[in-house]
Amino acid sequence: MNPLPHPPTTSTATMKVDEDAAVNAGILPAEHWSAQLGISDDKSLFDSDKESTKSLYPSIFKYRTIHGRTYHPETTDAMYWATNDRTQAESLDINHHCCTLALEGKLFLSPLDKKTCKTALDIGTGTGIWAIDFAEEFKQTTVTATDITPVAPSYIPPNLTFEIEDCNKTWAFPNNHFDFIHIRWLNGSVTDWERLFERASAHMRAGGWLESYEMSAIVESDDGSVTKTSALGQWGKIFIEGGRKFGMSFTVFQDGMQRTAMEKAGLVDIQEREIKMPIGSWPTDDAAKEQGTFTQAALEQDTEGYILFMAETLGWTKRQVLIYVKNVRREMRSKKYHGFYRQKVVWGRKPENPAGPVGPERAKTAPSSAAKRKASED
Ligand SMILES: C[S@@+](CC[C@H](N)C(=O)[O-])C[C@H]1O[C@@H](n2cnc3c(N)ncnc32)[C@H](O)[C@@H]1O
Numbered sequence: 001m002n003p004l005p006h007p008p009t010t011s012t013a014t015m016k017v018d019e020d021a022a023v024n025a026g027i028l029p030a031e032h033w034s035a036q037l038g039i040s041d042d043k044s045l046f047d048s049d050k051e052s053t054k055s056l057y058p059s060i061f062k063y064r065t066i067h068g069r070t071y072h073p074e075t076t077d078a079m080y081w082a083t084n085d086r087t088q089a090e091s092l093d094i095n096h097h098c099c100t101l102a103l104e105g106k107l108f109l110s111p112l113d114k115k116t117c118k119t120a121l122d123i124g125t126g127t128g129i130w131a132i133d134f135a136e137e138f139k140q141t142t143v144t145a146t147d148i149t150p151v152a153p154s155y156i157p158p159n160l161t162f163e164i165e166d167c168n169k170t171w172a173f174p175n176n177h178f179d180f181i182h183i184r185w186l187n188g189s190v191t192d193w194e195r196l197f198e199r200a201s202a203h204m205r206a207g208g209w210l211e212s213y214e215m216s217a218i219v220e221s222d223d224g225s226v227t228k229t230s231a232l233g234q235w236g237k238i239f240i241e242g243g244r245k246f247g248m249s250f251t252v253f254q255d256g257m258q259r260t261a262m263e264k265a266g267l268v269d270i271q272e273r274e275i276k277m278p279i280g281s282w283p284t285d286d287a288a289k290e291q292g293t294f295t296q297a298a299l300e301q302d303t304e305g306y307i308l309f310m311a312e313t314l315g316w317t318k319r320q321v322l323i324y325v326k327n328v329r330r331e332m333r334s335k336k337y338h339g340f341y342r343q344k345v346v347w348g349r350k351p352e353n354p355a356g357p358v359g360p361e362r363a364k365t366a367p368s369s370a371a372k373r374k375a376s377e378d
Helices: 012-024 032-037 043-054 086-102 129-137 193-203 231-246 257-264 286-301 303-313 318-334 360-365 369-377
Strands: 063-066 069-073 119-123 142-147 160-164 178-184 204-215 268-278 340-349
Touching (some): 032 318, 086 129, 086 268, 086 286, 086 303, 119 129, 129 142, 129 160, 129 178, 178 193, 193 204, 193 257, 204 257, 231 318, 257 268, 257 340, 286 303
Parallel strands (some): 119 178, 142 160, 178 204
Antiparallel strands (some): 063 069, 204 340, 268 340
16 A cells, blocks of 8 residues: 655654755745744644544545545545545535636536537546536436545436546546546646546547646736745645655646647647636636635635645644645735636547557557567568
8 A cells, every 4th residue: 555645754864855845945934824923832723623523524434634634545545635524525616616617607618519428537526516517417428427535425417427446547447438538626646647648548439528627736926916925825836845745746737738648648639728717806807706706715615625735745733734724814815915826728539540559558459569560461
């Protein structure tokens, strides 16, 4: 088993190296944030610990626990950085609303046809809210949704099935099967994006669509209000540096990885749309204000659940994380920080006649070079 890594409790020398890496990444020391709030040892900050343990899912599922928050089950060796309890689930559901607002009420941008879309797959489905909405809209489509954490929605449309599966490993689905594969918000969860999209392509029918919706972890502003040393300005640095330490990239957006991986997978007709998602109710435009208000709500719902593991990876204590979280919330509420983060939707089609093998599973079924040689000799 490859356990979810806990913060390193190693030698002073290693800690120094870690501190230096964090400083080089532009991350302020954790103590900075208590000074911002003018506090030293405020025990009342920890009251929220009791709340978060109250909201755990029933113990029928065996989860990993860090500081009273649960993470994905120990039955998988996958590594995922956010919590999986109800507090986090509510945040994901609000975020689903943010994503659909950004797509003007649509669930996807691929040019799907209800008559020909017979099978669809949602990878890393979270609470399953996107898959449920999609299955409701595409009632004739057989929809499957996978995750490493069991999904327990109160209502499941009859054409939707949930399965436990690690997307970074071989998928237990037939090749050339799905008409649509949807992947949203897996930044920091994918070991190899090129391999993931190759795998998706192998499991797609010719003519099927793959759609990827990802976000940047970096909070920006056009007017300089989000400075490098603000809590919001530090957010992305903590994710990128924390991800570097536990071996998962959080720069899929910055690297343009969605398009690159689709091209490598042999997909064609690739299109993309970039989104600037405001954080907070600061925008003057009504639509942007609505998006920003919901984004703030999604983040405030579980700021701790998003950052706790990443900050721990950098050696922060729970108390330091909670103080930083307070600073993030204060900035989001102040309306002085005109923050936004970028998101990108990229979609592409599997061609009728792919140029060559486009994935590990396809490679298995492709004729061997010896067989090809024999065929040409015949
Ligand atoms: C940020 S949530 C996004 C959920 C959903 N796609 C959405 O947009 O609402 C990421 C989800 O990916 C799941 N996940 C993380 N690593 C995974 C893996 N290796 N295989 C499958 N799912 C994974 C997590 O359990 C979590 O539910």
